Amino acid sequence: QEQFIPLLSYRTGAYAPNGIPWANGKQDYVKYINANGGINGVKIAFEECETGYATDKGVECYERLKGKGAAVFDPQATGITFALTDKAPVDKIPLITLGYGLAASQDGGVFKWNFPLMGSYWTAADILVQHLGTKEGGLDKLKGKKIALVYHDSPFGKEPIPALKKRAEMHGFDLQLLPVTAPGVEQKATWLQVRRDRPDYVLLWGWGVMNSTALKEAIATGFPREKLFGVWWAGAEPDVKDVGANAKGYSALALNPNGTEYPLIQDILKKVHDANQGSGPRDEVGSVLYTRGMLISMLSVEAIRTAQEKFGKGKVMTGEQVRWGFENLNIDDKRLEELGVKGVIRPIKTTCEDHMGSSWARIHTWDGSKWVMGADWYQADKSVLDPMVKEAADRYAAEKQIKRRDASDCNA
Amino acid sequence: MLYRENGQFKTSYAADQQIFPIFQERWAMALLLLVAFVVLPLVGSEYWFRAILIPFLILSLAALGLNILVGYCGQISLGTGAFMAVGAYAAYNFMVRIDGMPLIVAMLLGGLSATVIGVLFGIPSLRIKGLYLAVATLAAQFFTDWAFLRIGWFTNNSSSGSVSMARLDVFGLPIESPVTKYLFVLTVVCVFALMAKNLVRSAVGRQWMAIRDMDVAAAVIGIRPMYAKLSAFAVSSFIVGVAGVLWAFIHLGAWEPAAFSIDRSFQLLFMVIIGGLGSISGAFLGAAFIVLLPLALDQVPHLLGIPLSTATITHLVHMIFGALIVFFLIVEPHGLAKLWSVGKQKLRLWPFPH
Amino acid sequence: MSAPNLLLNVNGIEVIYNHVALVLKGVSLQVPEGGIVAILGGNGAGKTTTLRAISNLLKGERGEVTKGLIEYRGERVEALSPSDLVRRGVVQVMEGRHCFAHLTIEENLLAGAYTRSNKGEIAANLDKVYTYFPRLKTRRTSQAAYTSGGEQQMCAIGRALMSNPNMVLLDEPSMGLAPQIVEEVFEIVKDLNAKEKVSFLLAEQNTMVALRYADFGYIVENGRIVMEGAASELSNNEDVKEFYLGLSGEGRKSFREIKHYRRRKRWLS
Amino acid sequence: MTDMNSAAAATPSGRRQGEVILDLQNISLRFGGVKALTDISFNIREHEIRSIIGPNGAGKSSMLNVINGVYHPQEGRILYRGEERRRLEPYMAARQGIARTFQNIALFKGMSVLDNIMTGRNLKMKSNIFQQALYWGAAQQEEIAHREKVEEVIDFLEIQNVRKTPVGQLPYGLQKRVELGRALAAEPSLLLLDEPMAGMNVEEKQDMCRFILDVNDQFGTTIVLIEHDMGVVMDISDRVVVLDYGKKIGDGAPDEVRNNEDVISAYLGTSH
Amino acid sequence: MGFFLETLFGGLMAGMLYSLIALGFVLIYKASGVFNFAQGAMVLFAALAMSRFAEWIPQWLGFESLLLANLLAFIAAMALMVVLAWAIERLCLSKLVNQEGITLLMATLGIAYFLDGFGQTLFGSDIYNINVGMPKDPAFILEGMFEGGVMISKEDLVAAVIAALLVVVLALFFQKTKTGRALRAVADDHQAAQSIGIPLNKIWVIVWSVAGFAALVAGIIWGSKLGVQFTLSLVALKALPVVILGGLTSVPGAIIGGLIIGVGEKLSEIYIGPMLGGGIEIWFAYVLALGFLLVRPQGLFGEKIIDRV
Numbered sequence A: 001q002e003q004f005i006p007l008l009s010y011r012t013g014a015y016a017p018n019g020i021p022w023a024n025g026k027q028d029y030v031k032y033i034n035a036n037g038g039i040n041g042v043k044i045a046f047e048e049c050e051t052g053y054a055t056d057k058g059v060e061c062y063e064r065l066k067g068k069g070a071a072v073f074d075p076q077a078t079g080i081t082f083a084l085t086d087k088a089p090v091d092k093i094p095l096i097t098l099g100y101g102l103a104a105s106q107d108g109g110v111f112k113w114n115f116p117l118m119g120s121y122w123t124a125a126d127i128l129v130q131h132l133g134t135k136e137g138g139l140d141k142l143k144g145k146k147i148a149l150v151y152h153d154s155p156f157g158k159e160p161i162p163a164l165k166k167r168a169e170m171h172g173f174d175l176q177l178l179p180v181t182a183p184g185v186e187q188k189a190t191w192l193q194v195r196r197d198r199p200d201y202v203l204l205w206g207w208g209v210m211n212s213t214a215l216k217e218a219i220a221t222g223f224p225r226e227k228l229f230g231v232w233w234a235g236a237e238p239d240v241k242d243v244g245a246n247a248k249g250y251s252a253l254a255l256n257p258n259g260t261e262y263p264l265i266q267d268i269l270k271k272v273h274d275a276n277q278g279s280g281p282r283d284e285v286g287s288v289l290y291t292r293g294m295l296i297s298m299l300s301v302e303a304i305r306t307a308q309e310k311f312g313k314g315k316v317m318t319g320e321q322v323r324w325g326f327e328n329l330n331i332d333d334k335r336l337e338e339l340g341v342k343g344v345i346r347p348i349k350t351t352c353e354d355h356m357g358s359s360w361a362r363i364h365t366w367d368g369s370k371w372v373m374g375a376d377w378y379q380a381d382k383s384v385l386d387p388m389v390k391e392a393a394d395r396y397a398a399e400k401q402i403k404r405r406d407a408s409d410c411n412a
Numbered sequence B: 001m002l003y004r005e006n007g008q009f010k011t012s013y014a015a016d017q018q019i020f021p022i023f024q025e026r027w028a029m030a031l032l033l034l035v036a037f038v039v040l041p042l043v044g045s046e047y048w049f050r051a052i053l054i055p056f057l058i059l060s061l062a063a064l065g066l067n068i069l070v071g072y073c074g075q076i077s078l079g080t081g082a083f084m085a086v087g088a089y090a091a092y093n094f095m096v097r098i099d100g101m102p103l104i105v106a107m108l109l110g111g112l113s114a115t116v117i118g119v120l121f122g123i124p125s126l127r128i129k130g131l132y133l134a135v136a137t138l139a140a141q142f143f144t145d146w147a148f149l150r151i152g153w154f155t156n157n158s159s160s161g162s163v164s165m166a167r168l169d170v171f172g173l174p175i176e177s178p179v180t181k182y183l184f185v186l187t188v189v190c191v192f193a194l195m196a197k198n199l200v201r202s203a204v205g206r207q208w209m210a211i212r213d214m215d216v217a218a219a220v221i222g223i224r225p226m227y228a229k230l231s232a233f234a235v236s237s238f239i240v241g242v243a244g245v246l247w248a249f250i251h252l253g254a255w256e257p258a259a260f261s262i263d264r265s266f267q268l269l270f271m272v273i274i275g276g277l278g279s280i281s282g283a284f285l286g287a288a289f290i291v292l293l294p295l296a297l298d299q300v301p302h303l304l305g306i307p308l309s310t311a312t313i314t315h316l317v318h319m320i321f322g323a324l325i326v327f328f329l330i331v332e333p334h335g336l337a338k339l340w341s342v343g344k345q346k347l348r349l350w351p352f353p354h
Numbered sequence C: 001m002s003a004p005n006l007l008l009n010v011n012g013i014e015v016i017y018n019h020v021a022l023v024l025k026g027v028s029l030q031v032p033e034g035g036i037v038a039i040l041g042g043n044g045a046g047k048t049t050t051l052r053a054i055s056n057l058l059k060g061e062r063g064e065v066t067k068g069l070i071e072y073r074g075e076r077v078e079a080l081s082p083s084d085l086v087r088r089g090v091v092q093v094m095e096g097r098h099c100f101a102h103l104t105i106e107e108n109l110l111a112g113a114y115t116r117s118n119k120g121e122i123a124a125n126l127d128k129v130y131t132y133f134p135r136l137k138t139r140r141t142s143q144a145a146y147t148s149g150g151e152q153q154m155c156a157i158g159r160a161l162m163s164n165p166n167m168v169l170l171d172e173p174s175m176g177l178a179p180q181i182v183e184e185v186f187e188i189v190k191d192l193n194a195k196e197k198v199s200f201l202l203a204e205q206n207t208m209v210a211l212r213y214a215d216f217g218y219i220v221e222n223g224r225i226v227m228e229g230a231a232s233e234l235s236n237n238e239d240v241k242e243f244y245l246g247l248s249g250e251g252r253k254s255f256r257e258i259k260h261y262r263r264r265k266r267w268l269s
Numbered sequence D: 001m002t003d004m005n006s007a008a009a010a011t012p013s014g015r016r017q018g019e020v021i022l023d024l025q026n027i028s029l030r031f032g033g034v035k036a037l038t039d040i041s042f043n044i045r046e047h048e049i050r051s052i053i054g055p056n057g058a059g060k061s062s063m064l065n066v067i068n069g070v071y072h073p074q075e076g077r078i079l080y081r082g083e084e085r086r087r088l089e090p091y092m093a094a095r096q097g098i099a100r101t102f103q104n105i106a107l108f109k110g111m112s113v114l115d116n117i118m119t120g121r122n123l124k125m126k127s128n129i130f131q132q133a134l135y136w137g138a139a140q141q142e143e144i145a146h147r148e149k150v151e152e153v154i155d156f157l158e159i160q161n162v163r164k165t166p167v168g169q170l171p172y173g174l175q176k177r178v179e180l181g182r183a184l185a186a187e188p189s190l191l192l193l194d195e196p197m198a199g200m201n202v203e204e205k206q207d208m209c210r211f212i213l214d215v216n217d218q219f220g221t222t223i224v225l226i227e228h229d230m231g232v233v234m235d236i237s238d239r240v241v242v243l244d245y246g247k248k249i250g251d252g253a254p255d256e257v258r259n260n261e262d263v264i265s266a267y268l269g270t271s272h
Numbered sequence E: 001m002g003f004f005l006e007t008l009f010g011g012l013m014a015g016m017l018y019s020l021i022a023l024g025f026v027l028i029y030k031a032s033g034v035f036n037f038a039q040g041a042m043v044l045f046a047a048l049a050m051s052r053f054a055e056w057i058p059q060w061l062g063f064e065s066l067l068l069a070n071l072l073a074f075i076a077a078m079a080l081m082v083v084l085a086w087a088i089e090r091l092c093l094s095k096l097v098n099q100e101g102i103t104l105l106m107a108t109l110g111i112a113y114f115l116d117g118f119g120q121t122l123f124g125s126d127i128y129n130i131n132v133g134m135p136k137d138p139a140f141i142l143e144g145m146f147e148g149g150v151m152i153s154k155e156d157l158v159a160a161v162i163a164a165l166l167v168v169v170l171a172l173f174f175q176k177t178k179t180g181r182a183l184r185a186v187a188d189d190h191q192a193a194q195s196i197g198i199p200l201n202k203i204w205v206i207v208w209s210v211a212g213f214a215a216l217v218a219g220i221i222w223g224s225k226l227g228v229q230f231t232l233s234l235v236a237l238k239a240l241p242v243v244i245l246g247g248l249t250s251v252p253g254a255i256i257g258g259l260i261i262g263v264g265e266k267l268s269e270i271y272i273g274p275m276l277g278g279g280i281e282i283w284f285a286y287v288l289a290l291g292f293l294l295v296r297p298q299g300l301f302g303e304k305i306i307d308r309v
C-alpha cells in the first residue's frame, strides 16, 4: 500500500532554471520520507510529469496522474492552477499552491480544495509595502512617494495590483504600473521609464528570465539595486546568479531561507544524497527554490499525516481525506523542531476559513554572491486583506454559483 | 484485393461527386464514426477523454479552420491563437452578460466575433502576400494577447485577468462528465468537418484554391481576389473561433490569454502542414501527429520501465519528434494526408508494384 | 553506332515518379561523340523524363531510375549529382525555361558560368551568347521574370552554353520562339557541333526542324522507344510523315482541313 | 519552315466577320524604360479568328494583357462593344465574357483537371456560401448541372482519362489543353489564346486547330490567337496583326500580311 | 529632450540587437527561399556551446585564462555549428530539393525541435553565463547639454558595432561574389540552379554555416545580456517583424528594419504605452511593420514579389 503523490514539474522550457531546483526539492523530500520508513509506515509512490509550464500539458499530466490515486497536486504554475481549480472539486483532490495561485483562494469557505499555503500575492504585496514603510521609518512616510511595479504581464504578475492599490490608497503613495510582456527578455522601454520617472522604489514581480533581465536593465540604467524589491519568485539563485556582484543590494521577499545548516537539510543530505538517491546535484540542495520545493512536499506529507490521525494511521489516504488534513494543519514550533525546520518557517495553522495557514515572510538581500536573510519577520495585515479576500471569493462564488460552505461542512 | 474501385461505375455525376466515391471508404468511414460515437464512450477512460480525445478533437477543429485559410486559400496565418481567443472571450462575454444564453448560441456568436476580427486582419492580404502576410496575423496575435489582458471589460473585470466557465448545458442536458463533453465536442467537430468538406468541394472552395495556386490567373477567369480571400478568412476564423470556445469552455474550463498564445498558433500551423495542406483529413492527422505523438513517446520509457529523468525524456522526445517530422517530410513532402492517399493508391495496385 | 566514340549510353532505364507512376519502361539510346540526336514523341511520351534521368534532375521531381544504366564516356553517372555532371560537361536546358526570376538576364547568364572560373573565358562566352542572341543584350539589365517568353527561352539556352558544355540536353528549345529564332537556335546547335564538337540530345516537338538538323532520331511513345533511325530515314517514313510532319500524300495539309476523325498512330500494340 | 503555298488560302468570308466588338485605339504601354507597345490601333470583329504575330518580345502577350485588364496602358482607348472602358480589373473583363490562356501555363497546380475546368464556370454559379456549406438542394443541383457542362468540354478536348489527375503531373501539352478547357468552360464571347500550340507536335497541333475552329464555328466565339507557327496562323486566321518592337507593322488578311515587305523583313524572313 | 534622445538611442541599440538575429533568417531565406524556423534554436545551441565550452575547456586542459578560454570556446562552438550545418544538409535538405518553401519551413521546425532536445541534453538546461567582458555599466554623453546627460548602454553599443560589421561583411559577400549570385539563383529555382551546375549541397553547407556563425555571434551577445538559457531561443520572435519589415531577402534590410522596429517600439511604449496601460511594444512592432508593408509589400529592401502571367 503506497500513498501516491504526483509531482508536476518543469525541467525544460523557458522556466527550467527555476523549475529544476524546485522539482528536485519536492522529490528529495519524498525520498527522504521513504528512507525514514514512510508516513506512519505508508511509503510514498511518486511520479513526475513534465508540464513545461504549459497549461494544456499540465492538464494532461493532471488527468493522467489523478487516476493513479493522487493525494494532492502542486501545479507549480499559475496558469495550470487556474485550469485545475475547477477540476479539483469534481475529482476531490486538493491543490496546494504554496506562495502562488489565486489570492482569493485563501478563503476556504468558497475554495474548498485550494490551499495557497504560507502566502498569496496579496500577502506578498502587503509585506513588501510594510517593509518599505519600515525602511522609511513608518508607513505614513510613504505618502507622496513613488513606487513602481514592474510585473510579468500575465495573471501571475497582475495578482498583486489590487492589494498594492489598496495600500496606495491607504498611505497616499503613487503606484506606477509597468507591464513586461512575457517572457520578459526585452525591458529597455520599461527601465527607461523608470529612469525618467525616478520612482523611490521598484517592486519586481517577475519569474524566470524576466528577473535577471530586469536586474541587468536596472544596472544598465543605473537604478540603485537597493531600491529594488522582488517578490519571492524573484529572489532565488537563478535570478541573480549570472548578474553576480552587480546585483549586490537587491532584496526580495523570502518565504524560506537558503542554506544547508538546519537539521532537515542535513538529514536529507545524509539519507538521500549520501545514498546516491539525490534528484539533482548535491550543491543545489538548500538553494532557495530547492528549499521551497522541499517545504511543499513537507507540508503535503504533514497533511497526510494529519489526515491519518483522523482517518487511521498507517492507511493510504484519499484525496478527500488529505484535503481534511490540509484544512486542519497545525504545525507549531514544536512540530517544526521535530521536522528539523525550526526557524526556517513560522508555525502554520490552517482552518476551514483560512487555507493559507501563515502569512509571514522575511526579506533577504543579495550580497553579490549569496542571499543574506534579514532579521525581521513581517506578517501581512489581516485587517487590510481579509475583506478583500472575502469580496473576491464571494464574487467568484457568485459567478460559479457556488454556495459558501457552512459550519457543518467544515466539521465534517 | 480488398481495396479496389474496379467495377464500381458511377452512373450519375451526383454519385461521382460523393465525398467517398468508393464504397470501401464509405464503410470505413461509417465504422470510424461508429467507433467514435458508440464504442469509445463505452470503453474509454476518463483520462482518454479529458486528456487525449477532447483536446485532440478541438485542436483538429482549429487546424481544420486554419487549413481552409492556409491550405486551401494559401494565406499564411500565424494568428490562429488570436482568433481562438476572440471566440473564447466573446462567447464568455455573451454567456456572462446575457442571462440564459444557450451554450450553442454563445458558441456560434463567439465564432461570428472571430469572423469579424479575422476578416479585419485579413484585409491586408489583398495587398500583402506570402510570408509577409504573417505580419498581419502576428499583429492580430499579439494585439489580442494584449487586449484580453489589459482591457478589463473582456474578462468581466477579473483582477488577475483569468476567467472561467462552468456548468454548461445543451438543451437542458448538462455537459459535465467527460463522456458528454467528448460527445458534444465530437458532434461539433463532425458537423463542421462535413460543412468544411462541402465548402471545399463547391464553388467557393475552388475559388480559394485558384487564388492559392495562382492569383493572377484566378482573377483572369473572373474570381474576385477580395471576395475569395476574405471569405476564406471569414470561414476559417469562424471555425477557429468555435474551436477556441470549445478549448476554453470544455477543455480548460478556466483560462488566461496564454492559453491562446503564439505557441498555439505555431502549433496549429505545424499540424496543418505536417497533416497536409489543403486536405480535411490532414487536419486530423496533423493534430494526431503533433498532439498525440509526443504524449505517446513520453510514455514509452515508462512502459518499458526505463528509468530516465523527466527532463531527459522530454529532451529525447523533442529529438525524436523533430527527427520524425523531417523523416515524414522526406517520405512525403505534402503531408500525412498525401502519404495516406499514396498508400491507398499502392493498395489499389497491390499486389502489382505499378 | 560503334562503341569507341560513344559519348552517352542509356540502357533500358525505367523511371518511377512518386513511387507509383511508372513512366519510362525501358528506354535505351546512344549519343555518339559529336552527334546530334533527337528524341521525338507526343505529349507525355517521356522525353523530358528521359532527359531528367540523364542529367539527374529527377530527384527534385520525386522520380527515380529503378532499372537500367546510364553511362557518360563509359562512366556510370546515375549516382552523380547534377553539378558533377555539369563539371563533366553535361548540361541540360530545362523545359519551360526556368530562368532565375529575380536575377537580371546578365546575372542569369553569369550564374550559368558557375562551374567556370577563368574570367576571360567567361567574358568570351558571354560575348558569344550575346552575339547568338542580340535580343538578350538589349534586355540584359531586366529581371528575367519581366522578359517575354521567347526572351526567357533564349536566356535559358544561353545560360546553359555559358558552362562550356561537351554535351547539351535540350528540352524543347524551339518552344515559344519566333520561326526565324528557331532556325537560328538550330544553326547555333549546328555551329557548336561543328566548331566545338559539342554533342546534343534534343527532345523536340518541332519534328520538321529537328530532323533537318539531327543525325539520328528516336521516337518515344508511352515510355518506350518505338522507332529509331537516321534522321533522313525517319523523315521518309510514312508514319512519321503523317503524324510528326503533318505531311500526307501530296504535301502538307491545311490546318483548316483537318478531319474530325483521323487515324491514330498505332505503333503500340 | 512549312510550305505555305500549298495551304488552300482560307479567305476570310463575310459570314465570319461581324461587328467590331473590341476596338483598340492608340495603345501605348511602358514598363519603366521599356516600351512594350507604342501607339497601336486595331480592332477585333465578332466571330473572327484574329491572330497576332511578331518576333519575340514584340509585345504580343502584353497586348493580350491589356485587353483583359492585367496591364493598364498609359495611353490609348479601348472600346468594348462600342463602350469605352475605363481602368478595368481582370475579373471584370472575365465578367464581360473575355477568357484567355497563358503563354506560361497558369493552371491551378494543386487541383485536378476537373476542378480546374470547373473554376472556369465560376462566374455562372449562383448559390451562396451557406448553401454550399450544406451541399443540399440548389447547391448540389447547380454543382451537377455545371459538372455536366464541364464534362462536355472534357469530352470535346478528349481528356476524359485524366479527369481526376492533378494538373501538375500532366505533360506539358495536356496542360495546355486543360487550360483551353478552362477558358472554354466559361463560354466566353472573346477568347484570347497565347501560344496555345507551343510545345506540341504536328498531330497535336492539328487537334488543337480543330478545337479552335470548332469553338469558333459552333459557338461563334471570337478568337484572338498568338502563335509562332506560321502554318497554323496563315491557315486558320481571318485577319492578322503583326507587331515588331511594340509597333504595328502590318494588319490584314493572311495573304496580305504574308506579302507585306515590312513583315517579311522583320519576322517571316526572306526564306518564306 | 534628453530623455527623448535616450529613448531614441535605446531603441536604436535594441534594434541592432534584433538585427543580429534577423540576419540569420535573411541568410537562409536568401539562399534557399526557406524561412528558417530553427534560427532561434540555433542561437540557443550556439550560445550553450560557447558558454559550456568556455567552462569546460579550461577544466580539460587545465588553464585559467579567460581570454584563451573564450577564444577556444568560440572556435569549438563554430566548429560545432559547421558540423551541424553539414549534418542538416546531409540528413535533411539534400532530401528535400525542389520542395516548396512551406515543406522546408516544416523541416526546419523539425530541426528546431531536435536542436532543443539535443542542445539541452548535451549542455544542460540550467542558466549559464557567457563572460566575454562586455561592459555592463552605462555611459553618459552630452552631459553638457542635458541635465544628467544622455545615457547609453555600453554593452549595447558594443553589440551594435559588432552587428553593423557583420552586416557590412555579409552584404558585400552577397553582392560581390560568385557564391552570392549562386545563392540567389538557388533561392529562385532549386532545379534550374542544379541544372547549370550549382552544387546545392555545397551552397547549403556554406550558408547554414554562415547562418550558424551569425547565430553564434547573436548567441554570445544576447547570451551575455540575458544569460544562456532556453528563453534565448524565444528571442528569435523579436526578430520576426524586423526581417519582414526589412525584406526577407535583404541583408541591409535587416539592419534598417531593426532600427525602425527598435525605435518605433521604444517610443511607442514610452509615449503611447501609458495611455493604453502599457505593454504595447510587442504588438506595436507588428503594427508598425504592417504599416510599412501596406506601402511596400515586399518589405523595405526585399526583392520585388514577382507575379506575372
Ligand SMILES: Nc1ncnc2c1ncn2[C@@H]1O[C@H](COP(=O)(O)OP(=O)(O)OP(=O)(O)O)[C@@H](O)[C@H]1O
Residues within 6 Å of the ligand: C017, C018, C021, C023, C041, C042, C043, C044, C045, C046, C047, C048, C049, C050, C061, C062, C095, C205, D168, D169, D170, D171, D172, D173, D174, D199
Ligand atoms: N513530377 C511528376 N510526377 C508524376 N508524374 C509525372 C511527373 N512528371 C511527369 N509525369 C508523367 O510522366 C509522363 C511523361 O512525362 P514527360 O514530361 O516526360 O513527357 P514529355 O514527353 O516530355 O511530354 P511533353 O512533350 O508534353 O513535354 C507523363 O505521363 C506525365 O504525366
Ligand SMILES: Nc1ncnc2c1ncn2[C@@H]1O[C@H](COP(=O)(O)OP(=O)(O)OP(=O)(O)O)[C@@H](O)[C@H]1O
Residues within 6 Å of the ligand: C139, C142, C146, C147, C148, C149, C150, C151, C176, C178, D031, D034, D035, D036, D054, D055, D056, D057, D058, D059, D060, D061, D062, D063, D103, E308
Ligand atoms: N511586366 C513587365 N515589366 C517589364 N517589362 C515587361 C513586362 N511585361 C513585358 N515586358 C517587356 O515588354 C516586351 C514585350 O513583351 P511580351 O511578353 O509582350 O512579348 P511577346 O511579343 O509576347 O514575346 P514572345 O513571343 O517572346 O512571347 C518584352 O521586351 C518584355 O521584356
Ligand SMILES: [Mg+2]
Residues within 6 Å of the ligand: C047, C048, C049, C095, C171, D172
Ligand atoms: Mg517534356
Ligand SMILES: [Mg+2]
Residues within 6 Å of the ligand: C148, C149, C150, D060, D061, D062, D103, D194
Ligand atoms: Mg508572349
